[in-house]
Amino acid sequence: xxxxxxxxxxxxxxxxxxxxxxxxxxxxxxxxxxxxxxxxxxxxxxxxxxxxxxxxxxxxxxxxxxxxxxxxxxxxxxxxxxxxxxxxxxxxxxxxxxxxxxxxxxxxxxxxxxxxxxxxxxxxxxxxxxxxxxxxxxxxxxxxxxxxxxxxxxxxxxxxxxxxxxxxxxxxxxxxxxxxxxxxxxxxxxxxxxxxxxxxxxxxxxxxxxxxxxxxxxxxxxxxxxxxxxxxxxxxxxxxxxxxxxxxxxxxxxxxxxxxxxxxxxxxxxxxxxxxxxxxxxxxxxxxxxxxxxxxxxxxxxxxxxxxxxxxxxxxxxxxxxxxxxxxxxxxxxxxxxxxxxxxxxxxxxxxxxxxxxxxxxxxxxxxxxxxxxxxxxxx
Ligand SMILES: *Cc1c(COP(=O)(O)O)cnc(C)c1O
Numbered sequence: 001x002x003x004x005x006x007x008x009x010x011x012x013x014x015x016x017x018x019x020x021x022x023x024x025x026x027x028x029x030x031x032x033x034x035x036x037x038x039x040x041x042x043x044x045x046x047x048x049x050x051x052x053x054x055x056x057x058x059x060x061x062x063x064x065x066x067x068x069x070x071x072x073x074x075x076x077x078x079x080x081x082x083x084x085x086x087x088x089x090x091x092x093x094x095x096x097x098x099x100x101x102x103x104x105x106x107x108x109x110x111x112x113x114x115x116x117x118x119x120x121x122x123x124x125x126x127x128x129x130x131x132x133x134x135x136x137x138x139x140x141x142x143x144x145x146x147x148x149x150x151x152x153x154x155x156x157x158x159x160x161x162x163x164x165x166x167x168x169x170x171x172x173x174x175x176x177x178x179x180x181x182x183x184x185x186x187x188x189x190x191x192x193x194x195x196x197x198x199x200x201x202x203x204x205x206x207x208x209x210x211x212x213x214x215x216x217x218x219x220x221x222x223x224x225x226x227x228x229x230x231x232x233x234x235x236x237x238x239x240x241x242x243x244x245x246x247x248x249x250x251x252x253x254x255x256x257x258x259x260x261x262x263x264x265x266x267x268x269x270x271x272x273x274x275x276x277x278x279x280x281x282x283x284x285x286x287x288x289x290x291x292x293x294x295x296x297x298x299x300x301x302x303x304x305x306x307x308x309x310x311x312x313x314x315x316x317x318x319x320x321x322x323x324x325x326x327x328x329x330x331x332x333x334x335x336x337x338x339x340x341x342x343x344x345x346x347x348x349x350x351x352x353x354x355x356x357x358x359x360x361x362x363x364x365x366x367x368x369x370x371x372x373x374x375x376x377x378x379x380x
Pocket of ligand 1 (some may be wrong): 056083085180191
């Protein structure tokens with residue numbers, strides 16, 4: 001299917017081509033100096049002590065949970081209105097996802113009150129997802145977690161460059177997890193990053209990322225060591241030099257790209273203002289603090305959603321749903337140990353949400369086309 005306006009679009013320039021060529025010419029393609037440079041540039045950008053590059057956002061979440069001390073039988077409170085990887089990672093750690101409702105139809109982030117209601121003696125951690133790049137109430141979440149002795153893991157897959165009260169998202173929790181999948185605000189094709197201010201947590205993540213080994217192939221290549229010990233059965237969740245180089249080029253463009261996403265978001269909001277049949281969430285949050293990852297709208301009648309999506313598709317405009325709620329998937333319904341109750345806002349939003357196209361280089365004419373097709377369908 002070739003769309004006139006795709007949901008998301010990547011754009012690469014000479015910087016990315018040069019970066020990849022630099023790695024290929026160097027003769028070293030698995031984890032090494034480019035990855036180290038990417039990690040330190042990412043940590044500096046966020047203003048945090050440590051960043052560890054990994055193979056995906058999903059593996060970032062898995063290692064983040066393990067390093068935060070989550071293990072077998074623990075409960076982890078998560079939103080259901082998220083990508084399934086958020087909850088799957090809890091299962092990888094041997095723990096039980098406990099789903100908490102979102103705040104409401106204007107704020108699609110996990111509700112701090114609902115988190116509080118779901119805490120039991122077995123609760124070990126909370127994963128918050130900054131939906132669309134708009135921050136969860138991190139001040140309230142942090143003080144709740146502190147008073148109840150819970151770890152906070154931020155799923156910041158939507159939120160590189162976003163902030164809350166001037167402090168970057170990903171740096172509010174015990175660990176922050178990023179994804180560099182192709183449709184995210186910055187991409188390495190596949191990849192992720194775990195960030196933390198804790199040296200012990202960073203060390204654990206580095207060790208688990210590479211089989212639980214005490215030295216790296218790169219160390220041995222440089223003659224720093226001949227052998228190694230394995231202190232835990234870890235994983236191969238490493239990033240490689242080609243992706244790291246791509247990530248460095250993309251990180252350098254992130255601020256500009258996020259600024260363009262904000263302009264496009266404002267442009268769509270303006271064009272859709274006054275369409276009574278839809279509402280646009282997050283309008284009372286500061287746009288300058290958001291990474292504007294996606295553009296969600298809520299249609300008034302769930303029954304009209306398929307028609308609107310079909311109409312837009314016929315005009316070559318791609319849309320999506322963020323998200324089919326995780327607690328509804330069959331694996332979470334049938335044999336999953338997950339707990340899900342009291343998810344009224346999640347159910348409601350999941351039945352009425354449509355995601356419209358948004359990417360940095362989207363053109364004003366494309367914004368015009370999207371809004372006029374939404375209007376023409378709903379107002380006829
Ligand atoms: C993309 C995404 C992930 C998973 O990242 P991958 O890099 O695709 O593994 C996790 N959580 C959320 C909210 C995401 O959007």
